[in-house]
Amino acid sequence: MHALLLLALGAAGVLWLFAGLAFRWSAALALGIALLGAEQAVRLATGRSSVDPWTPLYAAGLLLVAEFAWWSIEPRVAAWSEAEAVVRRLLTVTGACVVAGLLAAVVVLAAGAPLRGGVGLELVGVAAAAAAVGVIAAVARRPVRG
Amino acid sequence: MTRTATPKLGAYTALAGLGLVAALVVGRPELAALAAPFAAVLVVGLSLAERPRLAAAVFELDRERLMQGGTVEATLLLRTERPVGRLELLLDLPDGIVAEAPNPQILQLGWNERRELDFTLRCERWGGYRLGDFVLRSQDAFGLIVHESSFERPAPLKVYPCGEALQRLLRPLETQAFAGNQVPRARGEGIEFADLRPFVPGDRVRRVNWRATARRGEPWVTETHPERNSDVVVFLDTFLEARQQDEGTLDLAVSAAASLVTHYLQEKDRVGLVSFGGVTNWLTASSGVVQLYRILDSILDAEIFLSYAWKDLDLLPIRALPPRSLVLALSPLLDERAVRSLLDLRARGFDLAVIEISPVPFAPAGPGGLDQLARRLWLMQREALRSRYLRLGVPVVEWTGEVALQAALEEVRRFKRHARVARV
Numbered sequence: 075m076h077a078l079l080l081l082a083l084g085a086a087g088v089l090w091l092f093a094g095l096a097f098r099w100s101a102a103l104a105l106g107i108a109l110l111g112a113e114q115a116v117r118l119a120t121g122r123s124s125v126d127p128w129t130p131l132y133a134a135g136l137l138l139v140a141e142f143a144w145w146s147i148e149p150r151v152a153a154w155s156e157a158e159a160v161v162r163r164l165l166t167v168t169g170a171c172v173v174a175g176l177l178a179a180v181v182v183l184a185a186g187a188p189l190r191g192g193v194g195l196e197l198v199g200v201a202a203a204a205a206a207v208g209v210i211a212a213v214a215r216r217p218v219r220g
Numbered sequence: 221m222t223r224t225a226t227p228k229l230g231a232y233t234a235l236a237g238l239g240l241v242a243a244l245v246v247g248r249p250e251l252a253a254l255a256a257p258f259a260a261v262l263v264v265g266l267s268l269a270e271r272p273r274l275a276a277a278v279f280e281l282d283r284e285r286l287m288q289g290g291t292v293e294a295t296l297l298l299r300t301e302r303p304v305g306r307l308e309l310l311l312d313l314p315d316g317i318v319a320e321a322p323n324p325q326i327l328q329l330g331w332n333e334r335r336e337l338d339f340t341l342r343c344e345r346w347g348g349y350r351l352g353d354f355v356l357r358s359q360d361a362f363g364l365i366v367h368e369s370s371f372e373r374p375a376p377l378k379v380y381p382c383g384e385a386l387q388r389l390l391r392p393l394e395t396q397a398f399a400g401n402q403v404p405r406a407r408g409e410g411i412e413f414a415d416l417r418p419f420v421p422g423d424r425v426r427r428v429n430w431r432a433t434a435r436r437g438e439p440w441v442t443e444t445h446p447e448r449n450s451d452v453v454v455f456l457d458t459f460l461e462a463r464q465q466d467e468g469t470l471d472l473a474v475s476a477a478a479s480l481v482t483h484y485l486q487e488k489d490r491v492g493l494v495s496f497g498g499v500t501n502w503l504t505a506s507s508g509v510v511q512l513y514r515i516l517d518s519i520l521d522a523e524i525f526l527s528y529a530w531k532d533l534d535l536l537p538i539r540a541l542p543p544r545s546l547v548l549a550l551s552p553l554l555d556e557r558a559v560r561s562l563l564d565l566r567a568r569g570f571d572l573a574v575i576e577i578s579p580v581p582f583a584p585a586g587p588g589g590l591d592q593l594a595r596r597l598w599l600m601q602r603e604a605l606r607s608r609y610l611r612l613g614v615p616v617v618e619w620t621g622e623v624a625l626q627a628a629l630e631e632v633r634r635f636k637r638h639a640r641v642a643r644v
Contacts, residue, residue, distance in 0.1 A: 100227030100228065100230075100231055101227070101231070103231065104230075104231035104234055104235060107231075107235055108234070108235060108238055111235070111238070111239060111242070111251070111254055111255075112242075114250070114251070114254060115242050115246055115248070115251050118246065118248040118250050118251065119246045119248065125249065125250065126250050129250040129253045129254065130253065132250075132254060133253055133254050133256065133257050134257070136254060136257070137257040137258065137261070140232075140235070140258070141362075144228045144231075144363065145363075148363065156326060159306075159326055162306075166361050166362070170257075170261060170362070171257075173257075173260070174256075174257030174260065174261075175257075177253075177256050177257055177260055178253035178254065178256055178257060179253075181249060181252055181253035181256050182249065182250065182253050184249075185249030185250070185252070185253070
């Protein structure tokens with residue numbers, strides 16, 4: 075049953091990714107990536123309680139898929155297809171994925187540390203998550219200076 | 221300057237938020253590890269996003285005037301104070317000008333760097349242009365935020381219409397008093413043989429025709445035609461045009477006007493221009509190269525300006541239509557005001573010839589039977605209008621642009637050969 079659910083989530087994620095690529099639809103790509111992440115969440119929730127050591131690889135892979143997907147649906151401009159621009163972009167994406175894997179590894183290692191914080195630590199985590207999203211939203215909405 | 225978030229920014233924000241919330245709900249830190257890279261990309265990308273800044277930009281064209289179909293070299297000199305990683309530069313061109321080099325271009329500029337960019341621009345359509353509108357666009361490394369700004373370094377460019385080569389021009393019925401290349405009917409000092417007549421006291425001895433004198437036994441003199449110029453007015457109808465996509469009757473009229481003006485001025489005739497339409501312009505007749513460029517510049521301003529105000533020839537000053545001038549009208553004969561004005565010209569005694577820039581190719585018939593019938597009626601109305609002109613002795617020739625303009629002029633000449641001016 076769990077296997078079927080995981081298969082369904084994964085297939086749905088891939089289908090939405092294909093739809094996003096075919097119709098150059100950003101929301102479909104986001105939904106596809108989210109469904110692939112949801113598949114991982116269900117697998118973790120129904121699996122063993124110990125930290126999954128393969129998480130950094132999944133994180134790097136997910137970011138790689140996302141970067142390539144959004145790159146594919148960008149408008150076709152002749153200047154962006156020049157060899158130098160393509161190589162530069164590839165190096166940026168590769169570097170980002172490597173750093174993503176390392177960051178995920180740090181998070182996983184930190185999660186594996188024997189800390190007992192109780193409700194207080196959980197509240198700190200909630201606040202940190204909310205603050206992270208809030209910072210991103212604030213930076214994105216920074217006013218334009220002429 | 222505008223700053224726009226791409227859809228990717230919203231998507232990554234949603235994914236990062238969902239991952240963090242899911243980590244809290246499910247209680248698995250791995251989900252936070254999956255969300256962390258998306259959040260990190262957002263923070264890094266947004267922090268590195270900055271608007272493009274240029275210290276200086278100079279735009280120049282290698283010339284200000286050229287003929288339709290020609291190319292002009294443009295140079296843009298950029299200077300930056302701070303490095304720019306990835307800058308897209310677009311030369312915003314008006315319709316009718318096409319860049320042969322890649323446009324937009326991607327640039328990377330370092331500290332205090334000067335960069336010279338060359339553009340080859342092909343001018344496909346006549347007209348007056350102001351080039352030099354640029355758009356700068358920069359994105360952060362991850363394509364989350366797009367900064368776009370524009371700057372202008374206006375440089376004027378005049379593209380003159382290409383005319384056809386004409387072998388023979390229409391000649392007016394009467395010439396003017398100044399020297400030119402025309403042979404009038406009148407007799408005077410010249411080199412073109414006119415007639416022989418007996419010598420009368422006062423004739424110059426160099427005029428004596430010795431061969432005729434020897435044959436007849438008494439002095440005979442040669443009479444010649446003087447070389448005179450003529451006045452020509454090109455009458456451009458700009459009330460209405462028929463147009464399909466990139467070409468219309470106004471383009472054909474402008475091209476024909478440029479050909480006629482160029483050739484008549486080469487023959488030392490005086491040429492004037494009347495652009496009669498929603499906006500009425502005129503140039504009094506004159507000769508020379510200066511007049512040629514004056515008229516071509518005026519032609520560039522010709523455009524269809526929709527107006528319902530009634531206009532007639534009383535708007536024009538007398539000098540715009542010199543007496544005894546040949547008026548060559550280039551008109552699609554679509555607007556009643558233009559039709560009546562041309563009839564008025566004929567009534568005032570002007571030597572008028574109408575080259576009808578046919579709108580028929582630009583108005584194809586519709587698919588239905590009613591459309592076909594309406595089109596046949598329209599064609600018959602146009603035929604009746606032409607007959608009206610012909611009855612008044614005005615040659616009207618339908619020209620579609622597919623045949624040479626010379627053919628239309630020959631048809632006018634054939635009509636005038638068989639027609640005579642009736643003075644009543």
